[in-house]
Each structure stands twice: as C-alpha cells, then as structure tokens.
Amino acid sequence: MWSFSKIADFIHEFLGSYLNSTWTMIAEMVIAGVAVIGLFALLGLVLVIMERKVSAWIQIRLGPNRVGPKGMLQSLADTLKLLVKEAMTPGGADKFLFNLAPYIAMIVAMLLMAPIAFAKDFQLWDLNIGVLYITAVSSISVISILMAGWASNNKYSLLGAMRSGAQIVSYELSAGLAILTIIIFTGDLQVSEIIKSQADGWWIFKGHVPAIVAFIIFIIAVTAETNRAPFDLAEAESELTAGFHTEYSGMKFALFFLAEYVNVFIVCAIGATLFLGGWMPLHIGHWTGFNHVMDYIPSSMWFFGKTFFLIFVIMWFRWTFPRLRIDQLLNLEWKYLLPLSMLNILLATAIAILGWHF
Secondary structure, three states: OOHHHHHHHHHHHHOOOOOOOHHHHHHHHHHHHHHHHHHHHHHHHHHHHHHHHHHHHHHHOOOOOOHHOOOOHHHHHHHHHHHOOOOOOOOOOOOHHHHHHHHHHHHHHHHHHHOEEEEEEEOOOOOHHHHHHHHHOOOHHHHHHHHHHHHHOHHHHHHHHHHHHHHHHHHHHHHHHHHHHHHHHHHOOOOHHHHOOOOOOHHHHHHHHHHHEEEEEHHHHHHHHOOOOOOOOHHHHHOOOHHHHHHOOOOHHHHHHHHHHHHHHHHHHHHHHHOOOOOOOOOOOOOOHHHHHOOOHHHHHHHHHHHHHHHHHHHHHHHHOOOOHHHHHHHHHHHHHHHHHHHHHHHHHHHHHHHHOO
C-alpha cells in the first residue's frame, strides 16, 4: 500500500542534519502550518469552481465559461478581486470584535485539520481522543458567527447570527450521536484506530442498519451545521441580504467565504473517515485477490475520492431542496432526528454487545 511515511522521514532527517531537535520540531511545525494554509487556498479555489459547475450541471446550463479554459480560472479571478477590494468597517460596529470574527472562523477550521488522516501515515496529529477533539473544537465556530453578527451593528446580521446559533447548537446533538454510533462499534476515539478497524470492510457496510441510519443523520446534520442550503437561514439572501456577514467586504468576507467551504471539506472528511474507511481501500472480508488489487490505488486517492463524493452530495442538496423555515428546521431536529438518533444509539449498542456486526 502507498505511504507518505518515507517523505516525512526524509524531511525529518534532512532538517535533523542541520538543526538540533528543538529547532527541527519548530521547522516541521512551520512546514506543516504552511502546508495547511496552502491546502486551504487550494480547497477554496477548487470547491468554488466545483460548486458552480455542479449547480450548472444540475440546472442544465453552462456555468462559468469565460475566464481560463472552460471557466476553470473563474474562482482565481474572484479571489484577486476580493484581495484588492477595500475592507470597510461600519461606523457603529465594535471594531475589535468585527475584525476578530473572521480570523476565529479560520483558526477553528485550521485546528480541525490536525487529526484528519489524509493518507496512510500522513496525519498532523494522531491524538488518542481525536474524535472528541474534533467535536469539541468544531463547536467553537458558532462563536465567530455570533461575534460577527453582534459586532456589525446591523439588525439583519444579528438575526442571521441568532438563527445560526440556534441551528448549530441544535444539530450538533444529532451529529454527535451519529459519530457516537461508530465509536460504539470501534471502541476507540483515535482516528487511526477507527480507520484500521475498517481494514476488512467499511462501517457503513458492516455496521448494519445503525451505521446506515447514523450516516444519513450525519450528512443532514453537518449540512445544517455548515449553514448550507436548504439550511442556510443564517445567510438567507432573500430575507437577510447576506446574513451575519452582510457588513463584511474585501479580505474579511473572503475569510468567512473560505472558512465555509473548508468546513464543508472537513465535515465530509470526517464522514468519509468514520463511515467510509478514510484512506482505507475497499476491502471485502477474506477476498484476498480483490483486496490486493484495491491496495494498488494510492491511499490519498481513496481519501479524497470519498471526501469529494460527500461534498458533491451536499452540493446536490443545495440545488435540489428549497430553503426551510426556521420552525421547520428546528422541528426536523428536535422532533425527528434527535429521537431517531437516540433510538439508533440503543440499537447500535445492542448489536455491538451481541457482536452481530461483521
């Protein structure tokens, strides 16, 4: 199976030949940070053009087709526009919190990158409570939205922020219970161990009905948590102009815009890791020949293929379903998804105790 460990070992040995252990560690952290920032920029460019092309395909139209070959450089042109656009701060705004909010959104997204395994032996931080870390840190993102809405001194921004707070706090429950279903099957919170537990089959296949139900609930819940349509009440253009980031422009708006797409990538990466094996190839029980052939496909291709498939599903939602009202959104969570998640946890626990999963 393909592995990135040799690249990491080469960099470590190269730096170690010139620096002592402390400076080697610092240099490796700097390289990792620069790599994450580069990945952020690349994801922003790729996901924006992907969103536009997917929406055009669903709506049977062309989409961007002027800038670059078949419009593929349109998102780069939009980025350059935002970079040179003047950043305005409203007169009545709390300037410190107004300017701080977009950076908190980006910092939270960067922190969530740490435990994600992008390929075999390619993970920034494989801590033993990886899944707990992800759920805890992801809940901080709502603070940046509430901060932006309140500090803008705009009633539309404040309404959008309050909607987002109610929405994210509500749907975090169902997302957490869906994740807990897989934790019950694996008995571990470490991301690498969860992936290893799927060496003989992904949990969505060998976890029976509870895993499938948890996967569906997880996709719905994270779509709401990332403020994506049909749960985009926090930035409903027809009602709130642009919601919590109405007063933002230039690079500050770009940071919120980028954080939204990076968060979509992160939640889909988590879903791919928990339910679809992460970088683990498709292995079926004791089918040695088939499993050996699957191992020839690089682990990074498996990870990004699964992640982008889930991103496509979330984009498909946006251009298929109409926006829900706030009462419909909260009814869906508290009357349907949460009770179903709790029943699903009981069923998963029974199956795990009896050993009925594959």
